[in-house]
Amino acid sequence: MTAAADPPEAFPAAFPFVLVLLRRMADHQPVLVEEALRELGVGRTTMREANRRWQAMRRSPRRRTPVAHYRAVLGPPEAAEPRRIGDLACEALLWPVPLWPGLRFEVLRGPGGAVWNEWLVRAPGAPAPRPRTLADLAPWSCTVDEVARAFPPARPMEGSAPTRWRLAFTAPDAAGELHHCVAEFTWGLLQRVEAVRPVSR
Structure with a gap:
């Protein structure tokens, strides 16, 4: 991936977005991120460029909802599940991500398309860790x-x-x-x- 004239929406699905996740994790776990980049077969320059293009998309003046940005990069969600948080109804959109097959990237969408939360969660049916100490x-x-x-x-x-x-x-x-x-x-x-x-x- 290079700093070409392609618009940020031209990302191929899923793969570059995991680089956006890794870019933020590198501040705390640079060794793990380096290992992940080797597994993906890319370097830090590619990771930084993926993050730059993602930020450019999010700051774009085009009238697109946050969920539309995720769909542009990740494609259709693997699942869309109704959720309730207290008295409020929302929808959880789930996407698989490379590196972590037991996790999903979850976006909670509220009424009117507002995004309430966006983070990694355990995939439905995947065994969850049970930390005790x-x-x-x-x-x-x-x-x-x-x-x-x-x-x-x-x-x-x-x-x-x-x-x-x-x-x-x-x-x-x-x-x-x-x-x-x-x-x-x-x-x-x-x-x-x-x-x-x-x-x-």
Whole structure:
């Protein structure tokens, strides 16, 4: 992929968008991203160009909904499921992504086409991890929901960027000692656990 005159909408389906996800994850996990790029057979220049073109599409003055941008890049969703969040009805659109066959990229679309959320989730029917200690929280192993369910009551915190989420929770180490923790996620996928400190007795 080069910086040619092709419009951003000319992306082939699915493959370049995973580079957009990886570009944001490289800030926290550069080694894992380098391994992923080798698996995909591309380099950092291609990743940066994919991200540049995606951002250009999102900032385009053309009147397109956010979901239309995803359809232009990813093609038709694999599934569209009705959801309810409290009293509000929405639709979850799911797309497969390379590198993570057990995950799906989910876009929650509300009334009028507004996008409420966009992140990676566990694919329907795929086995989900069941972390029990801090040692189980390896980078890229869990989604936001999976960590929150494993260590309730997890408290959402503001992320450092629009594509980032943070959770505060308490979890045991391998010896059973409890620790206060903050986990950081990019596009909904765990990147690191930080601010770990023992629970005072």
